[in-house]
Amino acid sequence: METYTAQDATEKVSTDVDDAVNGVTTWWNDPATHEMLVTRPLKILLILVIAIVLSRLAKRIITRATKRGIESQKAILERSGPVDSPQIRTREARRQQRMKTLSNVGRSVAAIIIWTWAALAILDQLGVNVAPLIASAGVVGVAIGFGAQSLVKDFFSGMFILLENQYGVGDTIEVNGVTGEVEDMTLRITTLRDIDGALWYIRNGDIDQVGNHSVRFSTARLQIPVSLMADPDKVSRVIEESARAAIKDPEIRDKVMAPPQMLGPSEFAPNYVSFRLTVKTFPGEQWAVARHLNQRILADLHKQHVVLTPMDSVLVEHKENHGH
Template sequence: MLLLVVPPQDERILQVIERDWHQDIILFLQNKLPKIIVVLLVLFILQRVVLLFVKKMRTRADHQVGNFHRAAQLRTIASIVRATSYGVLGFIAFLQLLNIFDIPYQPILASAGIVGVGIGLGAQSIFKDMLTGIFILIEDQYNVGEVVALAGLKGTVEDLSLRSTRVRDADGTLYIIPNSQIANVANFSRDYAVATLPVSVDASANPDKVIAVLTALAEQVRQDSAFKDIAIADPVVLGVDKINGREVTYPIQLRVRANQRDAVLRELRRRIILTFEKEGIPLGNDPANMLILRAPNPTGPPLQQPLIGS
């Protein structure tokens, strides 16, 4: 059995280290640990308050049934408030913890400022993104849940932050667009939209009859219970708009609520097909009304015969 003999001088050093270490633990438990607990507890409480506030805003947005714009605005503000508040609270808590451990944070902030200048020279696009995001929010250009066209893409805004905008298109693809790339914004969810349907009819049809039939069909769609709250103005048939050979175009315009055009246009197309078939009104580019030139006969003149039903 081996015995480790410690010289008296080294033993005294170990005792001093052990005593100092023990005192440091006691001081930490008595002074610093309660402060750390208080900082973390306050951070947790403030985060819960922010989360409760965000949930209330989203609940109010869900209750805005008749005001889609206000609902989208509340959801956007809720997302921005949550992200910004969490970042600010986390930074303040970090500074408080540095202060508790007697780590001076002023030099860190000064160094961060110097480093920030260097980073800023190489990250100007990030600041441009954030600046553009601020103007998007201030000017209320669009909100979460609205249908927009921006940066060459069209879709529904799923998230909006100071840095970027998330848009999901009709195919379900999610696009993340830096705000600095957004130069022009087309918002399809504000105020109203005009549903325009150009109807192509063969030139053999009586224009007055076509206009009367289209007007009646558009009015039927307007009065339909499924679209009564969507269509907000009487439909207008603009008459003969274009003539291209035997094809005549009659545009129909109907003012509807924002982002509600597709359903109205689909129903209008369906009724036009059924009614034109019933009334005997030929659509434009109907093969039954086209003429075909047969191959020339070397021994005779070319023949021009109507192609009927083929």
């Protein structure tokens, strides 16, 4: 029977330890082990650090550029004169809203691009073949594009509306048969408040034509009907003098950009003729100016005993026939 001494046991343990150490050393020195435990984790960590730095850098650059653009325009306005005009404030608020919206879009696009690259790079380091994923993403993107064409159309239309500065928050626009003030706008939806207080949500992709009443200037156009019995020269003179006096009233004098223009008779009917008057106003103020002018002109026509309606002409003939 074979016996083991203490020395034999010690030698065996020593041999086993040496074998274990050699095995660990061989495993550790294996390039595959270094690749899996050291190189790949370090590369993944580096990718994450680069993505975080790029994301923050892009966000900072876009935010700073937006802030500088807003401040530079403010400085230009301050150098050019007072900025307490409501029209200037509205235009500046619209421009700032547009720049902020574009800034948000830019930050989102930058983040999507950076982190998509980071995810693909990490998967590649983990040994995943990203080529099929990219191809599959392309197919899925095409499928989503076909399935959500209206949504994609809304976003692209909203992007071009912002880039081309077609309208902004605070503008009065006419679109799809609705006229109202823009309360909010995103890349997908434009929100309008009409004259009756109704809030309309209009998808940007459904907008084919839009009329903006708040760009540069507006025109108050008045059509003033009077009887065919009225003296046209007197009517033109009264209307023009009344309009020129009315634009000096405190209610509208800050809303008018140029003196009124009397265009004369513009429409004939069997029982009346319509005189046209136009006034150049600040953007979006044409309705208030037109209402005020209508009231003043009507009052002045009555004061000058101008025949306004067929009934007025009947009364005039009656008085003349009776010697009044």
